[in-house]
Amino acid sequence: MSNTHVSVLELDLNALKHNISYFKKKLNHNTKLLGVVKAYSYGHDAVYIAKSLESQGVDYLAVAYTDEGIILRKNGIKIPILVLHPQIPNFQKLISYNLEPNLYSKKTLTAFIGICKEKKLLGYPVHLKFNTGLNRLGFSLEEVNEILPLIKNTSIQITSLFSHLAASEDANENEFSRQQIEKFKQVSSQITKTLPYTPMLHMANTSGVINFPEAHFDMVRIGIGMYGFGNDEKETANLKNVGSLKTTISQIHTIKKGDSLGYNRAYTAKKDTKTATLPIGHADGICRNLGNGVGSVKINNKICPILGNVCMDMIMVDITTVDCKEGDQAIVFDNQQMLNELALKSDTISYELLTSISQRIRRIIVE
Template sequence: MPKAQETVLEIDLKALQHNFEHLKSKLKASTKFLAVVKAFAYGSDANEIAKYLQNLNVDYFAVAYTNEGIALREAGITQPILVLHPQTVNFKALIANCLEPSIYNSKILKEFITIASEEKQTDYPIHIKFNTGLNRLGFSEDEVDNIIAKLNDSKAVKIKSIFSHLAASEDLDEKKFTINQIETFKSITENFTTQLGYKPMLHICNTSGILNYPEAHFDMVRSGIGLYGFGNSEKENQYLKPIATLKTVISQIHTIKKGNSVGYNRAFKSDALLKTATLPIGHADGIGRQYGNGKGFVTIHGQKAPIIGNVCMDMIMVDVTNITCNEGDEVIVFGKNPTAEHLAETANTISYELITSISQRVKRIFLE
């Protein structure tokens, strides 16, 4: 891979393909695969990731918000796109761009039917979401009759899928809870499809669901974090490849005398002679202040360099006292080793938060 000359996020598309094929290998041939590309494809680049996955014949995409789906359409994505958290104000734009809404409560259902009718739609595809224990979005089990009644009053919409979301599929200590979610989902969908008179697709599994609960793959599965190289456990991580490597360079090296301070608020004061390197990356790029003051680290020539002092907006300073390095040398913030998960753990957070925080001002480079 080329050496960095500035702060860049390298995206390894072959690693993405590897992760997709690994996850697909867990499925029956008839089970569809939905790729979650919300949040700028977990911090990488939604348009480029979706185009690559579309060429690999992924069946579906999902985004959180309508504007994310519109951006994919404008980038040439033609596969179905599920919008997981649509708002009423965006329904006309959603329809105009052939996006498919998750319908998660009676208010949203009523309003979408009204707007779809006004737009003269017939059998417009919608996805009904049920809450089976996450308690975030979704109809409750006792609302099935009410949903059916609303659907029977309109020809504007047709259910493409019924789905739910697992709350703790990565935590095998919560297996009983997850199995209860799956059984609740089965009960809801059996009742629902009996009254509906036709069978939409069913899906409940996220990445950890794919890996840990094969009996719940149903008609389609959804994967986000797994595509980007994380399996939510050390066991599964060995089969996946992180697709993103965040690199930067050393801008300047300083010698810090005993008693001198480094950075804002003099948060770090040296108790001995040391050497620091200043790097052009900071909290505006996604490396939050929580990584400062010795918690987080970067890697220079294979050696750890702890972040010292407060993280600045556009810079961090690291301790390179025991590392032979020069201005202009490449620095690895995270990648395949150490991974974003390893760095995130130093700040008591998760890989999801770190990788989705990488600012869009950081240049993306795509490698095949």
């Protein structure tokens, strides 16, 4: 990165390729792989990531909402895209962009069939989700007999049946996860017996792929694992970090002992202190509770604590012992350990920190 006063999220697409290859090696050769690119690809960049996944032969993509899928289609993505939480008012747009809805209730199922009939569509690909214990979205197992007549409607084709594990990363909940898997097997068997074709089955997320090979079925869904994070330190060590958040020093100050710094004078220097102002703040995803020495950045391989309160667009860090100048690079995180430490200090998880990175932070590809 050139020494300009910008904040960037560097995307290492070779790391992404490594991670996809790592998970593919855990699958049977005929098990498909779905890459989850919702929420701007977990804060990375949905278009860059989706294009890379498509070029790697990933079979499916998944987004949360219709508009996310439309952006991918407008940027030339051709492979199938599953919309995990489609809204009925967007069904028309969803069809226009050849997106595939997750239908999770009688209301969504009947509404989508109705639109397909209006448009005189036959065999439009849809996916049915079943609630086996997460209790978020999905048909209850008791509803199966009620929806059987509906899913035989020729306006739609059931491309897949799926469910979602609630605690696949938690060994203490293995018995609950196995109960979910068994419930899913039962409901999928009940449905496939009534159809003249066989839908795909999928249930395993990143942790499910690692911990429950019996739940790989026909396809698996990889989300956080694509970006370099497994369900424990051992698995994470096998993966490579995709996104690195970096910024530069805008200005350097020396404040005297007793001088205050930042909003509400939250920091008072106990000795003469050299500080660097960085152009990144809580509007960019730097949690406000990382201020006042809780969080830090790395400048020229030295840890620099954040001083005072995190501002909307800036933070100030202690560089008293660092040999640096204005324009030098500051690293917020460039590996999984740094990000996980920031998440721990923020009392959150890596998912939230990644997805909080503002889209005003420029994404650039490094390979």
